[in-house]
Amino acid sequence: GDSVTQMEGPVTLSEEAFLTINCTYTATGYPSLFWYVQYPGEGLQLLLKATKADDKGSNKGFEATYRKETTSFHLEKGSVQVSDSAVYFCALSDPGYIPTFGRGTSLIVHP
Amino acid sequence: GAGVSQSPSNKVTEKGKDVELRCDPISGHTALYWYRQSLGQGLEFLIYFQGNSAPDKSGLPSDRFSAERTGGSVSTLTIQRTQQEDSAVYLCASSGGQDYTEAFFGQGTRLTVV
Numbered sequence: 001g002d003s004v005t006q007m008e009g010p011v012t013l014s015e016e017a018f019l020t021i022n023c024t025y026t027a028t029g030y031p032s033l034f035w036y037v038q039y040p041g042e043g044l045q046l047l048l049k050a051t052k053a054d055d056k057g058s059n060k061g062f063e064a065t066y067r068k069e070t071t072s073f074h075l076e077k078g079s080v081q082v083s084d085s086a087v088y089f090c091a092l093s094d095p096g097y098i099p100t101f102g103r104g105t106s107l108i109v110h111p
Numbered sequence: 112g113a114g115v116s117q118s119p120s121n122k123v124t125e126k127g128k129d130v131e132l133r134c135d136p137i138s139g140h141t142a143l144y145w146y147r148q149s150l151g152q153g154l155e156f157l158i159y160f161q162g163n164s165a166p167d168k169s170g171l172p173s174d175r176f177s178a179e180r181t182g183g184s185v186s187t188l189t190i191q192r193t194q195q196e197d198s199a200v201y202l203c204a205s206s207g208g209q210d211y212t213e214a215f216f217g218q219g220t221r222l223t224v225v
Binding site: 044 | 156161
């Protein structure tokens with residue numbers, strides 16, 4: 001079955017540091033790929049998505065590129081802020097199928 | 112509604128009691144999912160409803176858990192004879208419209224069994 005593997009956290013960074021959170025996937029079809037973010041005490045909200053190979057999703061300074069050859073969708077941001085502290089989930093989804101989520105990576109950004 | 116709505120936002124219950132958690136999906140969304148998030152853990156799939164099809168119950172952890180979806184809209188997750196290990200955040204999501212792959216989440220219900 002489909003699966004998503006993302007790096008273990010927590011990831012602790014200083015403000016303005018560069019962020020990478022690795023995500024790899026296994027899928028039988030051609031799923032869409034997502035990054036969701038969960039702020040403390042809230043539900044998950046979509047951060048960005050990509051629907052086909054080589055697509056780049058971007059939002060709020062975050063980027064991720066759908067790499068079919070390496071089955072990866074790594075999340076990056078050039079300069080993190082304290083307000084980016086949250087849990088980040090990588091996910092994949094095919095129409096009509098149950099979305100599959102990674103275990104989540106906690107990001108802590110210090111001033 | 113504008114988004115997925117869950118109620119209650121918090122629920123404290125005594126061990127052995129039954130609880131009902133409610134999810135009101137985005138209007139027109141045909142797919143509805145329930146997930147459980149335990150402290151420090153990822154998302155555990157529980158159950159999936161798609162239109163009028165029979166639900167996929169493969170993620171329900173025991174027969175104490177059940178869910179229904181009335182009229183293709185509101186869903187209720189019921190946990191009977193609650194146990195302390197049921198304490199978690201229960202998240203509901205829906206999808207549909209032009210992009211069936213994007214899931215929209217509610218704020219979750221934090222369940223504490225004491």
